[in-house]
Amino acid sequence: MKIAIASGKGGTGKTTVAVNLAAYLDSLGIGISFTDCDVEEPNAHFFLNPDLNAEKEQFLPVPKIDEDKCIGESCKKCIELCRFKSLIWMVDAVLSFSELCHACGLCELACPANAIGQGQRLIGTSVTGKTGNINFTSGLLRIGEAMSPPLIKKVKELSPNSEVNIFDCPPGTSCPVVESIEGADFAILVTEPTPFGLHDLDLAAQLMKTLDMPCGVVLNRSGMGDDRVEKYLIDNNIPLLGSLPHSRTAASKYSEGGMLYDTIPGFKDIFADIWKSIQDQVSKA
Amino acid sequence: MKQLVVISGKGGTGKTSVVSALAALGPKKVLADCDVDAADLHLILNPDIVETTDFFSGERPIINPEICTQCGLCSEHCKFDAISKDCSIIPEKCEGCGVCSFVCPVQAVSISPRKCGQWFKSDTRFGTMIHAKLGIGEENSGKLVTTVRNASAEAAKAEGAELVLVDGSPGVGCPVIASLTNADLALFVAEPTITAVHDLKRVHKLTEHFKIPSMAIINKCGINAEQENVIRSFCSEKDIILAGELPYDTVFTKAQIEALSVVEYDPEGMGKKMKTIWDKMEKHF
Numbered sequence: 001m002k003i004a005i006a007s008g009k010g011g012t013g014k015t016t017v018a019v020n021l022a023a024y025l026d027s028l029g030i031g032i033s034f035t036d037c038d039v040e041e042p043n044a045h046f047f048l049n050p051d052l053n054a055e056k057e058q059f060l061p062v063p064k065i066d067e068d069k070c071i072g073e074s075c076k077k078c079i080e081l082c083r084f085k086s087l088i089w090m091v092d093a094v095l096s097f098s099e100l101c102h103a104c105g106l107c108e109l110a111c112p113a114n115a116i117g118q119g120q121r122l123i124g125t126s127v128t129g130k131t132g133n134i135n136f137t138s139g140l141l142r143i144g145e146a147m148s149p150p151l152i153k154k155v156k157e158l159s160p161n162s163e164v165n166i167f168d169c170p171p172g173t174s175c176p177v178v179e180s181i182e183g184a185d186f187a188i189l190v191t192e193p194t195p196f197g198l199h200d201l202d203l204a205a206q207l208m209k210t211l212d213m214p215c216g217v218v219l220n221r222s223g224m225g226d227d228r229v230e231k232y233l234i235d236n237n238i239p240l241l242g243s244l245p246h247s248r249t250a251a252s253k254y255s256e257g258g259m260l261y262d263t264i265p266g267f268k269d270i271f272a273d274i275w276k277s278i279q280d281q282v283s284k285a
Numbered sequence: 286m287k288q289l290v291v292i293s294g295k296g297g298t299g300k301t302s303v304v305s306a307l308a309a310l311g312p313k314k315v316l317a318d319c320d321v322d323a324a325d326l327h328l329i330l331n332p333d334i335v336e337t338t339d340f341f342s343g344e345r346p347i348i349n350p351e352i353c354t355q356c357g358l359c360s361e362h363c364k365f366d367a368i369s370k371d372c373s374i375i376p377e378k379c380e381g382c383g384v385c386s387f388v389c390p391v392q393a394v395s396i397s398p399r400k401c402g403q404w405f406k407s408d409t410r411f412g413t414m415i416h417a418k419l420g421i422g423e424e425n426s427g428k429l430v431t432t433v434r435n436a437s438a439e440a441a442k443a444e445g446a447e448l449v450l451v452d453g454s455p456g457v458g459c460p461v462i463a464s465l466t467n468a469d470l471a472l473f474v475a476e477p478t479i480t481a482v483h484d485l486k487r488v489h490k491l492t493e494h495f496k497i498p499s500m501a502i503i504n505k506c507g508i509n510a511e512q513e514n515v516i517r518s519f520c521s522e523k524d525i526i527l528a529g530e531l532p533y534d535t536v537f538t539k540a541q542i543e544a545l546s547v548v549e550y551d552p553e554g555m556g557k558k559m560k561t562i563w564d565k566m567e568k569h570f
Contacts, residue, residue, distance in 0.1 A: 008322070008323040009296065009297065009323055009325070010295065010296010010297045010323075010455040011295065011296040011297005011298060011455075012296075012297060015480065040455075040456035040457045040458045040461075040487075041294055041295055041296075041455065041456055041457065041480075041483075041484040041487065043295070043480040043483065043484070046479050046480055046483070081383060081387065083343060083344065083381055083382050083383050084382070102364075102380050102382060103364060104364050104365070104380065104382030104383075104384050105362065105364055105384060106382055106383055106384045106387055109362065109384065109387060109388065110387060141457060141458060143457060143487065143490045143491055143494060144462075144491070144494050145458070146427060146458055146459035146462050147458070147459060148456075148458045148459075170455075170456065171296045171322075171323065171455050171456075172322035172323055172426075172454075172455075173322050173323060173419070173421055173422060174322045174419055174422065174423060174424060174426045174460075175377075175422075175423075175424035175426075176458070177422075178377045178378065178422050194538055194541055194542065195325075195328045195541050195542060195544070196301065196325040196328060196541060199323075199325060199328055200323040200325065203322075203323055203421065206421045207421045207422050210377065210421050210422050211377060211422065224535065224538055225538050225541075225542055226542050248508065248533070251505075251508050251533070252508045252509060254478060255476075255477060255478035255479065255508045255509035255512055256478075256479060256509060256511070256512070257479040257480070
């Protein structure tokens with residue numbers, strides 16, 4: 001089973017739910033692969049403390065122009081066709097701005113002189129490891145690199161397939177989230193009972209509809225705000241998988257990278273209920 | 286005219302709460318919400334939309350099933366897995382690179398401009414606000430952020446406003462890089478958690494990369510004294526001016542539920558604290 005943990009809003013508790021669910025399921029003897037897809041701000045390792053193997057650099061293939069083969073000004077096909085303005089004509093040669101390249105391969109396909117080979121751009125690093133029986137995989141986007149989806153894709157490819165696979169997703173509703181959710185059977189949307197939480201939950205729920213992804217909600221910091229989220233879930237027929245009560249103790253525990261499911265009274269039962277609800281939902285889907 | 290961009294690295298540290306509080310203080314200003322994926326500032330500022338502009342970015346291919354011979358070449362060459370087995374485009378995955386149209390032997394692919402969202406110019410009780418809505422699952426939030434940034438700078442010039450106050454987005458990737466372009470000052474909203482400190486250090490590397498001076502506010506003080514000290518020493522080590530500290534307090538949530546900034550909701554308490562912070566920031570501007 002592949003479970004994506006997402007949220008429109010940052011800071012609602014995606015990682016909290018993801019790592020605690022993973023550790024809880026591991027304690028039941030279920031095989032787990034945990035993938036931290038938030039390559040811009042990976043945080044799951046603070047809680048799971050995995051033993052990590054060496055970091056591996058990850059690259060994106062970008063065009064490398066062979067100036068001897070390039071037929072130059074009379075052609076410029078690659079420059080005309082590139083939608084991302086990553087190739088320009090300068091000082092009598094095609095110049096590649098690899099930072100802007102999406103690695104679509106069109107220039108290479110279009111070059112009549114076979115002058116475009118493959119260079120590479122460093123997009124970040126990936127790392128794999130183990131924490132107890134949990135397989136752990138994450139990535140780290142290079143500072144200054146704008147595009148995270150290619151690295152997210154690589155990190156997911158590296159993650160071994162286990163009985164339950166958990167994808168901890170980045171916040172938002174745009175391309176990095178779409179890439180992270182890809183291949184999941186079910187999505188958990190984590191929100192909080194505030195106007196911001198509700199507004200961004202609605203966006204995330206719309207994204208799930210667009211992607212045809214069955215989903216349920218975990219309400220974090222329940223009791224901190226109002227009851228508009230619960231009303232929304234009823235009105236929109238979205239299952240509430242469980243609620244984690246608002247607790248300063250939990251906030252402090254989280255702040256130091258601590259786990260909640262086995263330290264905060266009542267949390268283990270809540271995670272048990274969440275797991276049961278997920279199984280019910282997935283068997284229905 | 287100065288441009289101040291509020292960022293955090295990690296989501297959920299209180300960027301929007303801080304921005305809405307600063308909006309209620311200081312000189313005549315223009316506000317910009319650059320969290321185009323999941324914008325929340327409007328929930329506090331209740332903007333009155335004056336102008337709506339469609340945002341187009343890139344291209345959208347459409348495969349004409351009448352002409353298509355289902356040869357599969359487009360799907361084979363698409364690096365983004367954006368073409369399904371039955372040769373139809375999956376818009377959430379398409380990056381508009383044009384490879385499909387290039388390789389199609391029967392010219393079944395037509396290309397049209399891609400509408401990715403909308404941006405708005407609005408009146409609010411604190412001044413003009415520029416904000417946007419990216420389509421669900423759309424890409425190119427960076428370009429939409431740039432559109433918002435440019436429009437807010439233009440509006441500030443036209444109105445003779447002294448300040449553009451920008452609510453940034455979480456992360457360190459494309460939308461954040463676009464948020465920071467041409468900023469005079471970055472304001473970090475940090476929280477004393479191990480994860481937020483890690484993300485603060487990452488996003489600070491980005492401001493260093495772009496040579497943007499920075500200040501910081503520590504929000505949610507009181508949950509972890511050790512991490513507060515880590516942030517304080519990081520700030521002094523990196524010449525980040527610490528503009529002030531805010532306690533962990535539910536007043537932010539209560540204000541949010543009433544659609545008010547904390548300056549309006551709690552003028553004597555949190556409002557005064559924010560005023561002190563603003564005065565300190567203004568001195569260093």
